[in-house]
Amino acid sequence: MTESFDEIRPYSDNEVEDVLESLISDQELLIALGRYRMPRLSRWLPAISNHLVQANLRKALEGIQSVSELQSLVAPIVGRLVRNTITDFEIKGLERLKRDQAYLFISNHRDIAMDPALVNYALYQEGFGTSRIGIGDNLIRKPYVSKLMRLNKSFIVRRSVQGRKEKMEALLQLSNYIYSSIQQGSPVWLAQKEGRAKDGRDETDTAVLKMLHMGRRKQGWQLSESLNQLNIVPVSISYEWDPCDQMKARELASVSSGVQYTKHEDEDYMSIVKGLQGDKGGVTIHFGEPLNMSSNRAEDWSQAIDDFIHSHYKIYPNGYQAYMKLFGELPNQVNASQLKQDQELTRRLEGLSPEEQKHLLSAYAQPVCYRYEDKHKEPDAEQGVE
Numbered sequence: 001m002t003e004s005f006d007e008i009r010p011y012s013d014n015e016v017e018d019v020l021e022s023l024i025s026d027q028e029l030l031i032a033l034g035r036y037r038m039p040r041l042s043r044w045l046p047a048i049s050n051h052l053v054q055a056n057l058r059k060a061l062e063g064i065q066s067v068s069e070l071q072s073l074v075a076p077i078v079g080r081l082v083r084n085t086i087t088d089f090e091i092k093g094l095e096r097l098k099r100d101q102a103y104l105f106i107s108n109h110r111d112i113a114m115d116p117a118l119v120n121y122a123l124y125q126e127g128f129g130t131s132r133i134g135i136g137d138n139l140i141r142k143p144y145v146s147k148l149m150r151l152n153k154s155f156i157v158r159r160s161v162q163g164r165k166e167k168m169e170a171l172l173q174l175s176n177y178i179y180s181s182i183q184q185g186s187p188v189w190l191a192q193k194e195g196r197a198k199d200g201r202d203e204t205d206t207a208v209l210k211m212l213h214m215g216r217r218k219q220g221w222q223l224s225e226s227l228n229q230l231n232i233v234p235v236s237i238s239y240e241w242d243p244c245d246q247m248k249a250r251e252l253a254s255v256s257s258g259v260q261y262t263k264h265e266d267e268d269y270m271s272i273v274k275g276l277q278g279d280k281g282g283v284t285i286h287f288g289e290p291l292n293m294s295s296n297r298a299e300d301w302s303q304a305i306d307d308f309i310h311s312h313y314k315i316y317p318n319g320y321q322a323y324m325k326l327f328g329e330l331p332n333q334v335n336a337s338q339l340k341q342d343q344e345l346t347r348r349l350e351g352l353s354p355e356e357q358k359h360l361l362s363a364y365a366q367p368v369c370y371r372y373e374d375k376h377k378e379p380d381a382e383q384g385v386e
Contacts, residue, residue: 005177008156010132011147013066019147020061020070029144030054070151071130078121081276086283087240090314091122093287097233099128102185103290104178104212107235108202108309109191111244111275112139112268115237116189120153122285123187131187134178136194139268159194175215182230192305198248199359200366202313204305206298213298223296234288234305238314242363243278244271245348249360253353284314310370318345322364331372 011019023029027050034042034049042049064070082089097103109115120130133154140146140156150156155177158170181188193205209227216226242248247270254261264270288308293301317340324330324339345364349357 010150010153024057026144086280088282090284094126096289102182102187103233104230105189105233105235106192107237109196113272114275119189131189134190171211172214175211179215200363202309204302206302209298209301231290233290234308236286236309236312238284240281240316243274245360249356252359253356286312313367315367318342319364319368321345322361323368326361326365
């Protein structure tokens with residue numbers, strides 16, 4: 001990588017030791033880990049807690065000199081998360097991809113940390129190289145978080161820059177970085193749009209595709225030339241249960257009522273923790289084949305990605321249950337035997353207002369709407385929630 005990407009790129013192997021040493025000495029990180037691993041000791045004897053955390057951290061990271069070694073250390077941790085929070089983890093479609101080819105994986109986005117983590121875990125399990133991960137700078141305000149993410153192959157999407165010229169420069173830099181990564185044989189993961197689909201509407205933003213084209217457009221390329229060079233592979237990530245579903249429903253209900261929603265300072269962090277530790281039921285990661293299209297319309301490429309994601313999203317029984325609660329009936333094409341009553345969905349509705357319940361149910365029902373070409377259907381205002 002050239003120096004022009006230093007501001008956003010992941011750390012390289014020759015930087016790993018120094019960055020790890022700085023993290024081992026980072027008091028803010030030690031306090032955060034202490035509160036998580038030994039909350040009572042951290043509260044009453046913080047100095048001892050910090051010392052113990054630092055000693056354990058140094059021992060765990062001893063001898064780590066490269067990104068791949070660090071990821072090998074992290075892989076079992078992700079494996080435990082999968083075993084402890086997912087009842088059935090399915091990986092599909094990788095048999096159609098080549099292990100020596102770099103791809104740009106574009107997926108739907110439901111969970112801040114788990115989406116890219118599970119994509120990379122699936123790649124790692126099947127013998128593929130892991131991907132570099134695009135992550136918004138809004139999620140890495142703390143220096144130690146930035147270092148941890150960049151050690152794990154994350155690159156920075158600079159969303160907080162101000163001014164039109166500065167934003168265009170940031171987008172151009174990002175476009176060139178992604179293109180350079182693919183050309184140098186490093187796969188990349190990107191979400192299909194900025195932010196999570198809190199309402200369950202998995203739709204690719206054409207702005208993402210136009211950003212990918214920016215660097216090559218300056219050289220006179222057509223959009224199809226740029227995007228075909230990137231080996232774009234759509235990926236559909238399906239969760240049976242969303243650990244953050246109630247948080248999202250409350251936010252959406254607040255916004256829809258016209259009340260300005262202000263994020264709590266630690267809200268993104270809490271979403272990450274909840275998404276990592278919460279029960280997810282079944283999860284399916286379905287990889288498509290590389291798109292190869294002649295169209296120079298970003299809308300056509302967006303539609304192709306969406307078509308794959310929607311048609312390969314695994315609809316769990318609670319999706320049909322949520323649809324039934326919202327609309328009072330199932331799509332004509334759906335057999336009634338697919339409707340199973342699950343008390344877990346009822347439990348997740350508890351404590352929510354009727355408006356919040358509608359948003360939660362709509363998020364679970366949305367894949368059913370997409371599958372049966374009913375994506376714009378909205379619950380009847382008088383229907384209520386059963």
